[in-house]
Amino acid sequence: MVEIEAIDFNLRLYDPRVLKMKVITNVKIVDVNGNIVSLEPVSEREIEDMDDVIFDKEFSNTLLITFADLVHGEFEGVVKLYQIPENAQYIFKIYSVESNGKNVELIKICEMKKNSIVIKYYERLPELKEKDERIQEICSVAKLREEIVYKVVKN
Amino acid sequence: MVSQEEITEFRIDYRELAKASLEEIEKVAEKVRYKLIPKVNIDYKIYTKYTPELKDGEELITYTLSACPYCLSLLKAVIFKRDGKVWIRKKCPEHGEFEELYWGDYELYSRFRKWQYDGKGIANPHIDLIAPCPYNCGLCPRHKSHPALINLVVTNRCDLSCWYCFFFASKAGYVYEPTLNHIRYMLRQARKLRPYPAIALQITGGEPTLRDDLVDIIHIAKEEGYTHIQVNTTGIKLAFEPELARMLREAGTNVLYMSFDGVTPYTNPKNHWEIPYVLNNLRKAGLGVVLVPTLIKGYNDHELGDMIRFGLKHIDIVRGVNIQPVSLTGRMPKKERMKYRITIPDAIKEIEKQTDGKISRDDWYPVPTVAPISHFIEAITGRPQIELTTHFACGAATYIFKEDDGELIPITRFVNVKEFMKFLEEKAQEIQRGKTKYFVLFEALRKIPKFVDLSKAPKRLRKGKKIIKFLYNIFIRHSYDALGEFHYNTLFLGMMHFQDLFNHDVARVQRCDIHYVMPDGREVPFCSFNVIPEFYRDRVQRVFSYTLKEWEEMTGKKLLDLKYKRNIKKLIEGEAYRYHYEGIIDVSKIPYEDHVLASKKFGIPVIEE
Numbered sequence: 079m080v081e082i083e084a085i086d087f088n089l090r091l092y093d094p095r096v097l098k099m100k101v102i103t104n105v106k107i108v109d110v111n112g113n114i115v116s117l118e119p120v121s122e123r124e125i126e127d128m129d130d131v132i133f134d135k136e137f138s139n140t141l142l143i144t145f146a147d148l149v150h151g152e153f154e155g156v157v158k159l160y161q162i163p164e165n166a167q168y169i170f171k172i173y174s175v176e177s178n179g180k181n182v183e184l185i186k187i188c189e190m191k192k193n194s195i196v197i198k199y200y201e202r203l204p205e206l207k208e209k210d211e212r213i214q215e216i217c218s219v220a221k222l223r224e225e226i227v228y229k230v231v232k233n
Numbered sequence: 234m235v236s237q238e239e240i241t242e243f244r245i246d247y248r249e250l251a252k253a254s255l256e257e258i259e260k261v262a263e264k265v266r267y268k269l270i271p272k273v274n275i276d277y278k279i280y281t282k283y284t285p286e287l288k289d290g291e292e293l294i295t296y297t298l299s300a301c302p303y304c305l306s307l308l309k310a311v312i313f314k315r316d317g318k319v320w321i322r323k324k325c326p327e328h329g330e331f332e333e334l335y336w337g338d339y340e341l342y343s344r345f346r347k348w349q350y351d352g353k354g355i356a357n358p359h360i361d362l363i364a365p366c367p368y369n370c371g372l373c374p375r376h377k378s379h380p381a382l383i384n385l386v387v388t389n390r391c392d393l394s395c396w397y398c399f400f401f402a403s404k405a406g407y408v409y410e411p412t413l414n415h416i417r418y419m420l421r422q423a424r425k426l427r428p429y430p431a432i433a434l435q436i437t438g439g440e441p442t443l444r445d446d447l448v449d450i451i452h453i454a455k456e457e458g459y460t461h462i463q464v465n466t467t468g469i470k471l472a473f474e475p476e477l478a479r480m481l482r483e484a485g486t487n488v489l490y491m492s493f494d495g496v497t498p499y500t501n502p503k504n505h506w507e508i509p510y511v512l513n514n515l516r517k518a519g520l521g522v523v524l525v526p527t528l529i530k531g532y533n534d535h536e537l538g539d540m541i542r543f544g545l546k547h548i549d550i551v552r553g554v555n556i557q558p559v560s561l562t563g564r565m566p567k568k569e570r571m572k573y574r575i576t577i578p579d580a581i582k583e584i585e586k587q588t589d590g591k592i593s594r595d596d597w598y599p600v601p602t603v604a605p606i607s608h609f610i611e612a613i614t615g616r617p618q619i620e621l622t623t624h625f626a627c628g629a630a631t632y633i634f635k636e637d638d639g640e641l642i643p644i645t646r647f648v649n650v651k652e653f654m655k656f657l658e659e660k661a662q663e664i665q666r667g668k669t670k671y672f673v674l675f676e677a678l679r680k681i682p683k684f685v686d687l688s689k690a691p692k693r694l695r696k697g698k699k700i701i702k703f704l705y706n707i708f709i710r711h712s713y714d715a716l717g718e719f720h721y722n723t724l725f726l727g728m729m730h731f732q733d734l735f736n737h738d739v740a741r742v743q744r745c746d747i748h749y750v751m752p753d754g755r756e757v758p759f760c761s762f763n764v765i766p767e768f769y770r771d772r773v774q775r776v777f778s779y780t781l782k783e784w785e786e787m788t789g790k791k792l793l794d795l796k797y798k799r800n801i802k803k804l805i806e807g808e809a810y811r812y813h814y815e816g817i818i819d820v821s822k823i824p825y826e827d828h829v830l831a832s833k834k835f836g837i838p839v840i841e842e
């Protein structure tokens with residue numbers, strides 16, 4: 079079975095800039111029949127120094143938070159492990175972000191291929207568009223029906 | 234896995250690549266890029282488990298990541314306050330502890346830190362995220378700032394052989410000189426980045442004026458969409474070739490960046506004698522220059538005031554003085570490092586002292602201070618704007634207006650920078666939250682005059698409230714037509730403290746906006762390219778180079794024959810020499826023997842015929 083990781087973290091930065099950020103990642107799949115399933119992690123562990131590349135892959139380009147920022151700040155975080163059912167077609171990672179009191183949600187979509195997971199779509203905090211525009215884009219990039227995307231994003 | 238030997242042996246036959254089309258160059262670059270990227274446990278190790286402890290009398294500021302100055306392993310470092318200064322300390326399990334002065338004044342550090350703004354990162358990085366920072370350059374997906382200035386090395390040949398430089402061709406053992414096609418590929422690579430493609434380019438070397446096709450390179454840069462082009466030079470060739478200055482200007486060069494380490498032969502043996510002639514030739518060509526001193530404690534820091542006065546004296550052609558506190562390279566013991574180490578606040582305080590407070594520490598602001606201007610204009614126009622979002626500790630700047638009677642007025646004395654930037658940032662955020670742009674513009678129209686104290690402004694800007702009109706034009710009408718007039722009789726003063734392995738801080742390099750584009754199509758922050766040359770600059774340039782023999786055979790030239798020989802007698806006899814330094818130093822008091830000795834000691838031979 080394919081496994082993926084997701085990260086939750088809390089960060090307080092004072093240098094070089096002040097930032098309070100909390101991120102919770104939810105993982106959902108859309109299976110081959112178009113059903114949406116929310117997944118629960120099968121295990122959890124604390125983030126370690128050796129997770130630098132994993133962390134940066136997950137957040138550095140989308141949230142502009144890097145492992146170096148974690149070293150700079152007061153930080154706690156967990157790496158969660160998810161098992162992806164065999165009938166999954168798409169994996170949605172939904173990041174609930176609280177950044178200096180502002181709340182936003184970012185989406186990343188991966189497609190399951192025979193031997194790999196391919197990133198189809200991801201959102202970046204500094205260039206976040208209106209929700210409707212984002213959903214249109216997701217539908218065209220990931221070739222998903224609008225109502226499915228709405229359901230995944232809303233539920 | 235690629236072994237260390239494979240990397241040090243690996244070379245491309247550049248004589249073959251020199252014939253290649255753009256597409257073929259692109260293919261080779263893409264193939265080579267991942268091969269050249271530094272490899273963990275081969276090139277460097279990761280020792281981030283160990284966190285350095287604080288000692289008695291030290292106050293924590295933050296932790297960061299850094300590299301071991303000896304083996305380049307990735308380490309954790311602590312940044313702390315002690316005796317009113319800021320320090321960085323790290324410990325390598327193999328090479329022990331390294332402690333270094335990070336910033337010479339904690340108060341200024343705290344004031345500057347308030348101005349940190351981060352950028353929007355890179356939407357389409359050049360390379361995948363596969364290694365920790367700074368061994369993944371670049372630009373990798375984690376880089377925080379888009380490029381503000383792209384550096385393009387067009388040659389590693391140089392007509393000087395400064396004793397401290399290991400970069401130039403004859404010492405490096407190869408000639409790196411990309412073809413015009415290859416240069417076009419690199420320039421295109423750098424323009425690809427989103428959301429903001431680079432528009433400012435610095436052509437650098439070695440000595441770029443040694444390339445006979447420099448003008449063609451400038452034309453290519455223009456064709457590829459660069460709107461600001463500067464050439465980084467010692468100026469030596471320009472002192473003797475007025476025609477070259479004219480050609481550079483006509484091709485589209487906006488400004489020269491010229492090395493200028495002091496006002497005397499003792500402090501500036503590199504180009505002290507030639508600078509007056511360069512300035513004369515630039516005047517004739519109408520090409521401005523920024524003077525660039527490398528600052529070393531105990532060597533030329535006592536001349537800071539004079540260097541600025543020199544810039545002000547020649548304000549008709551000198552656009553700015555950009556001071557670069559020295560980066561220390563090689564295995565240097567702490568005692569020796571402390572002898573030469575000078576940081577941005579130290580230089581700012583020296584300038585305050587040497588200008589009798591006319592340019593005080595309060596007149597300086599860190600680079601990202603101006604980010605709210607970009608945020609505001611972007612919010613109003615909806616068009617992406619260049620943002621300067623380096624780390625606050627990297628650089629500082631101010632702007633000096635010179636009155637006709639010689640009085641100096643830093644911009645901060647009549648514009649309330651702090652409140653104005655705060656206002657622009659607030660308004661940008663209001664627009665983002667949905668406030669109507671026209672309300673905001675109306676408010677700006679009303680409020681802008683409140684940020685200006687007309688009674689303290691330079692006379693020419695007071696007349697007809699010109700300064701207010703300039704601000705309206707920029708912020709309300711987004712018209713920059715009148716900026717030329719605004720800049721008249723002004724001098725930009727800047728500082729940038731390039732890092733070295735002793736004060737290296739990953740938080741700074743991740744925010745770097747001064748990049749190099751490399752022949753394999755990667756774009757690498759300045760402080761990775763030059764601070765870890767064995768992984769970036771030297772490694773990659775060697776691969777894309779000619780051997781010395783190949784180059785000499787191909788061109789029919791001998792590298793060593795191109796070295797500059799200085800005729801000091803002739804240079805100091807010229808009227809231009811006396812005129813340019815008059816009122817700054819008394820040139821008649823410097824014995825001829827001192828001139829000769831200074832030049833020779835530096836590595837530049839002197840001739841007398």
Ligand code: SF4
Pocket residue numbers: 365366367368369370371372373374375376377742743758761
């Ligand atoms: S310095 Fe920038 S490009 Fe280089 S590895 Fe770090 S984040 Fe990536």
Ligand code: SF4
Pocket residue numbers: 623624627628729730731732741742744745746747758759760
């Ligand atoms: S070149 Fe170095 S000193 Fe300048 S902004 Fe980049 S990291 Fe900072």
